[in-house]
Amino acid sequence: MPQDYYKVMGVPRDASQADIQKAYRELARKYHPDMNPNDRGAKKKFQELQAAFEVLNDPQKREMYDRYGSSFETMGAGGPRGGAWGTGPRSGFTGREGFEDIDLSQFFGQRFGGEPEAGFAEVFSRFRSGPGRTRRTRPGTPRRGEDYHQEITIPFNTAVNGGEVRLGLQRPDATEETLSVRIPAGIAEGKKIRLRGQGGPSLGGGPPGDLLLTVRVTPHPYFQRRGNHLHVKVPVTLAEAALGAQVDVPTPKGMVSLRVPPGTSSGTKLRIKGHGVAPASGPAGDLMAEIQIVLPKGLDDASREMIRQIDARYPQNPRTDLRW
Numbered sequence: 001m002p003q004d005y006y007k008v009m010g011v012p013r014d015a016s017q018a019d020i021q022k023a024y025r026e027l028a029r030k031y032h033p034d035m036n037p038n039d040r041g042a043k044k045k046f047q048e049l050q051a052a053f054e055v056l057n058d059p060q061k062r063e064m065y066d067r068y069g070s071s072f073e074t075m076g077a078g079g080p081r082g083g084a085w086g087t088g089p090r091s092g093f094t095g096r097e098g099f100e101d102i103d104l105s106q107f108f109g110q111r112f113g114g115e116p117e118a119g120f121a122e123v124f125s126r127f128r129s130g131p132g133r134t135r136r137t138r139p140g141t142p143r144r145g146e147d148y149h150q151e152i153t154i155p156f157n158t159a160v161n162g163g164e165v166r167l168g169l170q171r172p173d174a175t176e177e178t179l180s181v182r183i184p185a186g187i188a189e190g191k192k193i194r195l196r197g198q199g200g201p202s203l204g205g206g207p208p209g210d211l212l213l214t215v216r217v218t219p220h221p222y223f224q225r226r227g228n229h230l231h232v233k234v235p236v237t238l239a240e241a242a243l244g245a246q247v248d249v250p251t252p253k254g255m256v257s258l259r260v261p262p263g264t265s266s267g268t269k270l271r272i273k274g275h276g277v278a279p280a281s282g283p284a285g286d287l288m289a290e291i292q293i294v295l296p297k298g299l300d301d302a303s304r305e306m307i308r309q310i311d312a313r314y315p316q317n318p319r320t321d322l323r324w
Helices: 005-009 017-031 040-056 058-076 156-161 238-243 301-313
Strands: 121-122 145-152 162-172 176-183 192-195 213-216 223-226 229-237 245-251 255-259 269-270 286-293
Touching: 005 017, 005 040, 017 040, 040 058, 040 213, 058 121, 145 162, 156 162, 156 213, 156 223, 176 192, 229 238, 238 286, 245 286, 255 269
Parallel strands: 145 213, 229 286
Antiparallel strands: 121 145, 162 176, 192 213, 223 229, 245 255, 269 286
């Protein structure tokens, strides 16, 4: 006996689209197989829920369902024959309006991979249909599958230099796979990477959708990025700052020798041209090295007296310009 989709979703027949989407969110969390590993019936209930949502969340399909019941697909005048609307369970999500509000990361899968240093991307599995409304195609034309959206977190060094990371995915049908993702040099926080053909499947034999990855970058313990410029604080000794010195500074291109002029104070910024972020297109940025004087610990009385004598010989007020 065909199931009543309204009973499957636990909503009345006059339920609004918002009520249907709310019910789906709640039931999807309740019955998803990942949340019920020991319940063999959860997968079947989840598939029934998907089938019901696919119909009731689409105004056209819902109207046909209300008019003809479960046999609406076979009505020659009312819709395609042979189940072209695909109300059965499928892998992937192709919901319409409002589906982007469903945060699937709350109940789909887990993070994959190890620490960024091990070459893995930290993945937040958040599949959503996009961009929201289905594309209009001519009758009989295979429709492209929906695009999926997901976030990927990569190490700071990989964002600057580029490279390759492995991305663990868990599809909405609970299958797992690993993809290799090429990271272009100089990619910035919030940029997107498109993996073609890795999105939702097509319902009518058309091409699959794409997977759009939004890039998140982990902070570096010493370097900061501002546009294509890099900023780093370089510790120097009191003698190196006062007398001048050549100090080694790490950069994305390797170690460079930085000349610290005599009499350099803390906070002075020295520019190393062309050693910042080098994007795939456009000129490379610079590395700004901010000098920080580090005093030795445990100064003895004689050393402290020498410092007092220097202050007395060169009196100054370094806070003259300090104002609120």
